Amino acid sequence: MSITRRVTFRLYPSASQNEKLHYWRKLHKLLYNACVSHRITQYKRFGKLINYFDQQNALPEFKQCWVEYKELGSHALQATVKRVDFAFQRFFKLKSGYPKFKSSRRYKGWTYPCKAGWKPRTEGKNGYLKLTNLGNVKMRGQARDWGTPKTCTIMFKQGKWYASITVDCVPTRVQTDQNAVGLDFGTHYAVAFSDGTIIDNPRFIKQSQDQVNRLAIDSRRKRAPNHKKRLKASRRWKKANKAVSKIRSKVARQRQDWQHKVATEIVSCNSFVATERLNLKNLTRKANKGSKRKKQKTGLNRNLLDVGIGNLKSLIEYKVTEAGGIYIEVPTRQLAPSQTCPGCGIKRKKDLSERFHVCNCGIQQPLDRDVAAAMVMLNYARGQELSSSVVESPNPTECGNMRQFGAKKRQKLIPSDSLV
Template sequence: MPLRRATYRLYPTQEVSKILHYHRRLHKELYNSAVCERKVAYQKFGRSVSYFDQQNNLPAFKEVWTEYKNINSQALQATIKRVDFAFCRFFKGLSKYPKFKSIRNYSGWSYPSFTGWKAHSTGDNGYLELAKIGQVQMRGKARLWGTPKALGIIYRNGKWYASIVLEIDKTLLKNSRQTSDGVVAIDLGCQDAIAWSNGTEDGLVAAPRFLRKAEQKIKKLSKLKRRKRSPNYKKKVKASRRWKQVQKRISKLYRKVANQRQNWVHHQTTHLISCNSVVVTEKLEVKKMSAKAKKRRAPVGSPDHGSATRQGKRKKQKAGLNKSILDVGMGMIRSSLNAKLDDVNGVFSEAPTRQLKPSQTCPKCRHQKKKTLDQRVHECESCGYIQQRDIASCEVLLLWYSNNLSELGTSFVDADGSSSTSGTRSRKTAGSMKQLGQLKRQKSTLIGLDAETSPS
């Protein structure tokens, strides 16, 4: 059964809001003490503490810190799991050593199963019943409603949210989206966010530049903030009330930009899928693209050697380009397309950019010529074909999909096989919460076996 997430805004009464804040603080303290336990055990005794040790200690912990008796025990386990997750990521080299969190950086807690809470809703508004906390009004709309499976309570920018994981019926999911059997190739860029072509028609979608538009306001507010007393936790200086006020306004603006972008991405991808169930695009790695500017060492003796200004300029240029890349939300477009195509059993196919070179190949005669980034028009020197650059590369992608570029040795079948085996290195992950749940079950059955065998 497929799972989908629906997010609701919560409207707690003042009384309930107090309890919610109190619980969030308790969860944060638990998180920190779990991190502390692992840290001390390793530093002082050279012993590593596992998730199971900490989970088994929870009942004893609750005897000492009685306020935790009022919290759902599975929610407490989920918080311990978060610590384990953070350490897993650290051991695999994916992130730094887990930090102690301040309440500012601790967003909330989660209920990993359906106990301890109940959602009274049919998808449109409703209310949430939290055990030992109370009832909370919810507002929002799920695209599809199903059986609630898990819940996350989140506090962000002064607002409470509920994120509900729903198990949704497969046929319902499939019928929920309108689609057709067209094939479209898209090319994502900075100037024109999306260029698309389906062989007979093509078009460009201008980049919305939400961040660029809000930048002036953000800059103004940042200047205002610099004139207030900022916090310095090492010197035990607290932020002034006015500093906090301005900070709040800034984060509100950033949140707005993010919401605008997300909304735009959803509109565009739904529109693309409304008449196409196959989308072809080139493989792109947003993380690599938006990496910091490379340090290039100037040759010794040249006038450029050791000049910091040149380096600074390059850094700024790259930073500006990165902002444009991230402002379009290419990664978001990709993952959203992927998810939506998955709903309708469509195909999302990625061409290998390096071998195919879609932006340097002529779709009519396959003549290859390198273009610089500012060359916006494809003008073939061997057959005279003129087309907008991004649309031309879409046409190449379409050809690749229909297997017409086999002479380049990158046919659809080949590329699919190579990408899974010898292609880019698969991403390292620290597993998921679900895997941890399976782990727990295995362990507990083992203990059960021990108990059964030992007396006999």
């Protein structure tokens, strides 16, 4: 069975290539903004709703007028127009705010949604990326499994160029044992296992927080940009802020590495994983205004975000399913794992300060509360699996993605009444 994987390579363009890449990025940004503006004016002035196909079909004419767009490749341009459509679709579905105009600084790059316009010259490790009208760009990186390349996204992040390539590949199967485990993600520990194992919080941000604080004091004494007063940022302010973002991106890399390691370790010994469904947005919400426990809540949030639970969970999920195992999320509200006894099932509310689970039913003690919660989840999931073998489906995409778009290829305008 082949699956889709994303592989990211770092690009090393020459000076002239670098200049051209930046120029192309700017052109894509301008096209994006033009499409947003087109939709807004058509609606406000004429009450007309513009859809993706209207804009796609206007592209050839647009290129007659703006000839510099010809060398970018028509599919890449379509993909940028599609990005605008994604943004509006998300807005219409109340999933995000109104699409914004983007500045060059915030516009990261562009996508080749199919084979046209680019060609990777690599066997999965290092090599060259050939872009039409640009030539070969040196690239470094390594794929775990290489296959048929499908789409390519060029990105510019923190002064570096990257190519993010999706490939259809047959993954090498991870070896797993037949064990089952329940996992509880929390604030006190990063992960608590139902067998009593505990993984501590890595506290990446804490380690680098001192450094960031020092730099923040530095940058406070420098001139920040103020758009209302038309003040540009000073060079020294930019320098100080760059240093901060450098540390932040290092922390992000450390976190990702740590997550992969933890997930691999879990999957290497277990083929049945049970955990709870979490609403992270509610969990990491800011403290209420005027709350006395504001500082504690901020610290709690920081701990949660430091681990990156959402990402860690999805990594575990895909690694388990890829290895042929089962991943189940239990409903938190209904089950209340932290209040239930894994031995007898009696529910009793615990205070946050109670670190241990105590019960009279003869369950082994002392038992950590998070470990107890993980045991409850495992028990519940086992019962679920017996009654129905349906595995929780992953969350659906809100408005399609670039790959589906690439697969569609060219589409002519369909009369608008048949679209609805």
